[in-house]
Amino acid sequence: MLNVSGLQVFYGNIHAIKDVSFYVEEGEIVTLIGANGAGKSTILNTVSGLIRPTAGTIEFLDHSILNLTPHKIVRKRLAHCPEGRRLFLQMSVEENLEMGAYARDDIDMDAEMADVFSRFPILEERRTQLAGSLSGGEQQMLAMGRAMMSKPILLMLDEPSMGLAPILVEQIFDLIVELNETGTTILLVEQNAQMALSIADRGYVLETGSIVTMGNCIDLLNDERVKKAYLGG
């Protein structure tokens, strides 16, 4: 479904991504784990078109999306829920959800919103409040809801558990699994390697811009190096 190959990204002189290749098959949950600064967000930003790579290819559904602008890429139903949530804080909960469906003209807005509200009843209670007035956990729910509104076939999530209480992390990961079971392919970026590897099918481990290990999550969970570096063991 998504095929990235030979990706090179620079920020000025900083070589942030060094010859990275990976793929995501339809129906999978694939996770990209690595320490802070490894280059995970850069990879997602490059796939969604916000950053231009200096070399490499990116194919989605067998077509190159390398030269497309971000707003065209979303229309191919590849959604990106960015790091730090990036909600529109001055807009209401409802308007944030509407923005989620911006790229889709064929959508029944009320039905989609009802679906999000059924998963996150708290958002319905706060539907007219500004997103900036929500708590961190509620904001993450809204970010997930906003991403769901576009009905993506591939959803890229950048650290959805960041800064959340364990109970909320649990809830967000349950939702990811559920979205996957109902047909959404997931590319999950996480620092919380334990959680990510426990729900994903396959994983890639990124260190300073290069992929150092990859494989089935079960194998990765038992890999000595991965255990040492990322699982606190």
Next chain:
Amino acid sequence: MDFLSYLISGISLGSIYAIIALGYTMVYGIARMLNFAHGDVIMVGAYMSFMATTRFGWHPLLSVLFAMVVCTVLGIVIEQLAYKPLRAAPSLAVLITAIGVSYFLQNAALLLWSANPKSFSSVVPFDSLRLFNGRLIISGTTIVSIFVCVIIILALNTIVNKTKIGKAMRAVSEDKDAAQLMGVSVNRTISITFAIGSALAAVAGVLLCSAYPILMPTTGAMPGIKAFTAAVFGGIGSIPGAFLGGILLGIIEIFGKAYISTQLSDAIVFAVLIIILIVKPTGLLGKKVLVKV
């Protein structure tokens, strides 16, 4: 009675400033740039209306529409040719370009219409309103300026809060990248913003010259700077701020002229701006940034 008369004149002049300030503030809010050529678009709008009525003999109302269409196109062309290539450039480069565009428009006008002032006849067909046995006279242009400004504010408010493009504008103004990830085309949104701002500039130009009927290539410069001041005064990026800033600036200017000094009125206007910015750097209605983790 004088006081009331000055107040109404101030509100009317302020309404024109507000209409211009809206263009500055919307462009700033969405493209994060100060379009210093905005004032000169006002001048182009006034010339278009002038040409349409004097040369082609068109109805004044039609001439206003014509001016709006020409300025809309002009605004989009300026954005595409001058500013779009500089989207990633340092803001100083954009600012200098905007000043360049401003001089370009003034000199083009000089070439086309010469430096000779044209005497602009008001597009407003109404007679003055006489109240209190003729002790208070309000001109038709004054009334129409205020009325038009109110209509524009209400319309913009609806567009920005209720329509899809308006929501896209707010999203871009808050977080360009996140807006793109939702499927918003930033370039298209910026173009539309320039189009709206420039159409409003045409309206302001016609109203301004209807109230102060001398039209020349530099006509837009000073009102442009004052409207920019009004936008900063109200809180740049804020639509209600532009409205409030424009009206207050108009009132301060007219009161300054009436009660303090005609020569010093502009100095008073800018002094007020400086004081406001010292006390409240974000302007009267400038946004506080909400951050929550």
